[in-house]
Amino acid sequence: MPVTPAQRDALRRGCRAVVGGHPEAAPGEELEAIGAWCREHGWHADRYGDGTLAGAFEAKVAALLGKDAGVFMPSGTLAQQAALAIWCERAGLPHFAMHATAHLELHEYRAYARLSRLSALLLGPRERPTLPADLAACPERIAALLVELPAREIGGQLPTWDDLVELAAVARARGVRLHMDGARLWEAREAYAPRTYAEICALFDSVYVSFYKGIGALSGALLAGDAAFVAEARVWRRRYGGTLSQLHPYIASAAMRIDAQLAKMPAYRARALALAKALAAIPGLRILPSPPQVNMFHVHIDAPAPALATARDRLAAEDGVWLAGGFAEAATPGWSVTEIYVGDNLLALADADVAAWFARLVGLART
Amino acid sequence: MPVTPAQRDALRRGCRAVVGGHPEAAPGEELEAIGAWCREHGWHADRYGDGTLAGAFEAKVAALLGKDAGVFMPSGTLAQQAALAIWCERAGLPHFAMHATAHLELHEYRAYARLSRLSALLLGPRERPTLPADLAACPERIAALLVELPAREIGGQLPTWDDLVELAAVARARGVRLHMDGARLWEAREAYAPRTYAEICALFDSVYVSFYKGIGALSGALLAGDAAFVAEARVWRRRYGGTLSQLHPYIASAAMRIDAQLAKMPAYRARALALAKALAAIPGLRILPSPPQVNMFHVHIDAPAPALATARDRLAAEDGVWLAGGFAEAATPGWSVTEIYVGDNLLALADADVAAWFARLVGLART
Numbered sequence: 001m002p003v004t005p006a007q008r009d010a011l012r013r014g015c016r017a018v019v020g021g022h023p024e025a026a027p028g029e030e031l032e033a034i035g036a037w038c039r040e041h042g043w044h045a046d047r048y049g050d051g052t053l054a055g056a057f058e059a060k061v062a063a064l065l066g067k068d069a070g071v072f073m074p075s076g077t078l079a080q081q082a083a084l085a086i087w088c089e090r091a092g093l094p095h096f097a098m099h100a101t102a103h104l105e106l107h108e109y110r111a112y113a114r115l116s117r118l119s120a121l122l123l124g125p126r127e128r129p130t131l132p133a134d135l136a137a138c139p140e141r142i143a144a145l146l147v148e149l150p151a152r153e154i155g156g157q158l159p160t161w162d163d164l165v166e167l168a169a170v171a172r173a174r175g176v177r178l179h180m181d182g183a184r185l186w187e188a189r190e191a192y193a194p195r196t197y198a199e200i201c202a203l204f205d206s207v208y209v210s211f212y213k214g215i216g217a218l219s220g221a222l223l224a225g226d227a228a229f230v231a232e233a234r235v236w237r238r239r240y241g242g243t244l245s246q247l248h249p250y251i252a253s254a255a256m257r258i259d260a261q262l263a264k265m266p267a268y269r270a271r272a273l274a275l276a277k278a279l280a281a282i283p284g285l286r287i288l289p290s291p292p293q294v295n296m297f298h299v300h301i302d303a304p305a306p307a308l309a310t311a312r313d314r315l316a317a318e319d320g321v322w323l324a325g326g327f328a329e330a331a332t333p334g335w336s337v338t339e340i341y342v343g344d345n346l347l348a349l350a351d352a353d354v355a356a357w358f359a360r361l362v363g364l365a366r367t
Numbered sequence: 368m369p370v371t372p373a374q375r376d377a378l379r380r381g382c383r384a385v386v387g388g389h390p391e392a393a394p395g396e397e398l399e400a401i402g403a404w405c406r407e408h409g410w411h412a413d414r415y416g417d418g419t420l421a422g423a424f425e426a427k428v429a430a431l432l433g434k435d436a437g438v439f440m441p442s443g444t445l446a447q448q449a450a451l452a453i454w455c456e457r458a459g460l461p462h463f464a465m466h467a468t469a470h471l472e473l474h475e476y477r478a479y480a481r482l483s484r485l486s487a488l489l490l491g492p493r494e495r496p497t498l499p500a501d502l503a504a505c506p507e508r509i510a511a512l513l514v515e516l517p518a519r520e521i522g523g524q525l526p527t528w529d530d531l532v533e534l535a536a537v538a539r540a541r542g543v544r545l546h547m548d549g550a551r552l553w554e555a556r557e558a559y560a561p562r563t564y565a566e567i568c569a570l571f572d573s574v575y576v577s578f579y580k581g582i583g584a585l586s587g588a589l590l591a592g593d594a595a596f597v598a599e600a601r602v603w604r605r606r607y608g609g610t611l612s613q614l615h616p617y618i619a620s621a622a623m624r625i626d627a628q629l630a631k632m633p634a635y636r637a638r639a640l641a642l643a644k645a646l647a648a649i650p651g652l653r654i655l656p657s658p659p660q661v662n663m664f665h666v667h668i669d670a671p672a673p674a675l676a677t678a679r680d681r682l683a684a685e686d687g688v689w690l691a692g693g694f695a696e697a698a699t700p701g702w703s704v705t706e707i708y709v710g711d712n713l714l715a716l717a718d719a720d721v722a723a724w725f726a727r728l729v730g731l732a733r734t
Contacts, residue, residue: 005414005417006419009411024411024412025412026406027405027406027408027409027410027411027412028401028402028403028404028405028406028407028410029402029406030402030412031398031399031401031402031405031616031619032398032399032402032403032406033402034395034398034402035395035396035397035398035399035400035401035402036395036399037395038394038395038398039393039394039395039396039399040395041394042394043394043395044376044391044394045391045392045394045397045585047372050372052373073608074441074608074609074611075608075609075610075611075612076608077605077606077607077608077610078607078608078609079608081608107605108605108606108608109602109605109606110606111605111606111607111608114606115482115483115606115607116482117484212612212613218412218612218613218616219611219612219613219614220611235476238444238474238475238476238478239444239475239476239477239478239481239482240444240445240478240482240607240608240609241440241441241442241443241444241445241446241448241475241478241607241609242441242442242445242607242608242609243442243444244441244442244586244587244617245442245579245585245586246579246585246586247586249398249585249616249617250611250616252398
């Protein structure tokens with residue numbers, strides 16, 4: 001049974017079926033693919049993010065989001081710190097608000113405080129998305145509000161469209177800039193259909209989107225807004241050390257696959273809804289949110305996390321199926337939680353099979 | 368004649384001879400090469416900088432530098448801010464010193480002040496490298512001194528070995544941490560021969576080296592020091608948004624070529640010395656430093672920068688030779704300066720030809 005991440009990866013790679021995400025590329029496969037793609041299209045290397053491929057891709061994604069301009073960023077961490085630095089500096093106010101489970105709060109070692117010197121107000125309860133009333137009740141003056149669509153750490157929950165529209169209205173009335181953490185915005189549009197990405201983004205002053213989650217690129221992100229905002233963001237990209245001498249590997253990886261991946265999002269979401277329904281019927285499992293709102297959801301399991309990890313490894317070794325990357329303890333004692341992100345992997349599997357494997361997982365973990 | 372960077376690039380690409388640097392890869396060429404290399408070696412993608420390739424390469428370069436540990440960084444901008452943040456935080460003193468032409472001072476929009484909240488003292492005169500007496504005379508308490516080996520903006524000048532040893536002794540006596548901007552350390556060792564990289568780095572508490580200049584990789588850097596320092600640097604890498612979901616394109620590009628490129632450095636330097644000698648004989652040209660200390664040097668030219676750019680473009684269009692990327696105004700009125708970095712391109716050319724082209728360049732620019 002695996003002890004190191006490398007051993008766990010090897011176990012997963014040996015499986016015939018993986019439930020979540022997209023298939024892992026073979027060594028060098030993606031690099032060779034983007035190389036061939038650049039050769040075919042004659043895309044020369046960029047210089048510090050400037051080049052024909054970079055310019056064309058930035059313009060394309062900005063247009064898709066209905067924004068004037070966009071700048072490719074190596075990471076969302078950089079993109080969002082840049083956005084908040086700009087809005088707070090313009091307001092002359094180093095305070096912003098966000099949900100308690102925002103990436104900036106949980107996964108960036110409080111860079112917003114240590115680097116950008118900003119203070120954050122955590123708005124509303126942890127268990128649900130930020131609502132208009134949360135902002136309306138905020139006693140403090142803030143320069144910006146960061147809203148993650150969907151909120152990944154709570155199972156990919158989204159506010160309703162009406163709540164989102166009202167949230168934007170409250171923000172506008174208070175002079176608060178609205179910034180979207182759209183790491184999974186590509187996955188969220190179906191829930192707001194028939195509205196377009198541009199219609200959703202029109203509620204926000206600035207938008208960050210990611211290319212390595214649903215799109216499956218090597219890495220990278222884009223920060224979009226009006227032209228002056230994006231020009232400032234380019235300065236921050238350089239300050240953070242994100243204006244790499246060549247960014248085209250990431251840009252090519254995203255540009256090569258964005259159209260095809262966006263076209264698959266409705267199928268991913270439909271499968272997430274179907275799989276969640278099948279899993280909800282298994283004793284000891286609960287789905288959050290139920291039904292899922294996008295192509296990801298959380299499975300809460302009435303079993304301890306270490307036992308689930310052991311059972312997961314046993315299923316991998318004996319049956320060649322990989323059910324989940326990790327299990328965390330839930331707030332309720334004895335319960336655990338895991339995330340399922342529906343991508344190309346699940347499209348090759350049958351829900352009944354996956355449900356049977358999960359039933360076996362629970363059985364093993366409880367014995 | 369070119370107006371945009373793209374037109375200038377096209378003009379350069381049409382040339383049969385380019386004086387500086389390494390040959391430009393064809394579209395997709397480097398990506399396909401690193402893809403094939405990863406496939407042959409079975410290197411899987413990393414996850415947020417963790418993986419077998421990343422670990423092996425970090426250990427290899429750290430050992431080459433004689434340091435306990437190293438962390439791959441997407442950029443030198445990030446690497447050096449991290450180093451200074453660590454040393455200043457440990458000293459409880461937000462002040463450091465550097466040369467007036469340091470990258471942090473000229474090319475990072477003062478990120479050390481805007482992000483890391485550090486203040487910088489610019490030590491010694493601009494025209495020569497930092498000497499032990501500069502530090503000894505420094506009236507202020509500082510946590511760290513950044514030393515660039517060689518100092519790029521002044522033609523790649525290096526302190527003598529004895530001065531470097533004494534500088535380290537003064538730093539130690541004052542409790543000042545010595546950090547090396549070793550963006551071109553690979554190029555500098557020959558000047559200190561027979562000393563090894565490790566012997567040079569032993570004078571420093573932390574060292575940053577780059578992989579996209581002499582090594583010719585896509586991008587990337589490494590920050591080396593003791594294990595605790597590097598562990599802290601990994602936290603800063605995440606804060607800055609530099610822990611990309613996949614870093615292996617850059618790591619592979621560097622790992623694939625480092626040995627071969629390091630082996631070429633003596634030949635590059637020898638050719639730089641020979642070419643500088645040939646150019647120094649041309650009226651209206653002066654070489655800085657003379658003789659060059661590494662495989663780069665500055666050429667000061669008694670002609671205005673715009674006229675030189677026009678002449679450079681004419682030589683490219685008429686003769687198919689590309690002499691220099693850009694010309695800046697020198698401090699002396701009427702004089703300009705350009706940088707020559709000797710790489711694989713020059714190895715394919717004869718010094719007499721290059722000297723003749725420069726003589727023609729000066730002639731054209733002056734008419």
